[in-house]
Amino acid sequence: MAISKDEVIHIAKLACLNLSEKEIEKYTGDMQEILEFANLINNVNTEGLDETIAANEKSNVLRKDEVVNFENRESLLANAPSQDEGMFRIPKVIN
Numbered sequence: 001m002a003i004s005k006d007e008v009i010h011i012a013k014l015a016c017l018n019l020s021e022k023e024i025e026k027y028t029g030d031m032q033e034i035l036e037f038a039n040l041i042n043n044v045n046t047e048g049l050d051e052t053i054a055a056n057e058k059s060n061v062l063r064k065d066e067v068v069n070f071e072n073r074e075s076l077l078a079n080a081p082s083q084d085e086g087m088f089r090i091p092k093v094i095n
Contacts, residue, residue: 001039003031 008028012019019027070076073086082089 001035003028003035007031 005024005028008024008031009019012024012027077083077086077088080088
């Protein structure tokens with residue numbers, strides 16, 4: 001499948017891009033290479049191959065989610081730039 005300069009210009013207009021003639025030539029070639037590579041991938045024989053989700057069988061190792069009570073609130077709040085009634089005070093972030 002070949003891509004024309006008119007198609008590149010159309011795509012550029014859709015993306016609100018102003019391309020020079022040199023850029024149009026470059027992108028026409030680049031897009032042609034991308035389409036050729038996609039066509040090559042589409043034609044690869046995958047007969048007899050297993051489906052895979054990832055490149056290897058490893059998965060994330062997650063720690064157990066446990067609630068831990070922190071007994072020393074004063075030392076924790078000592079790091080706060082501002083506090084109010086035993087809680088962190090932060091600047092308002094929503095109008």
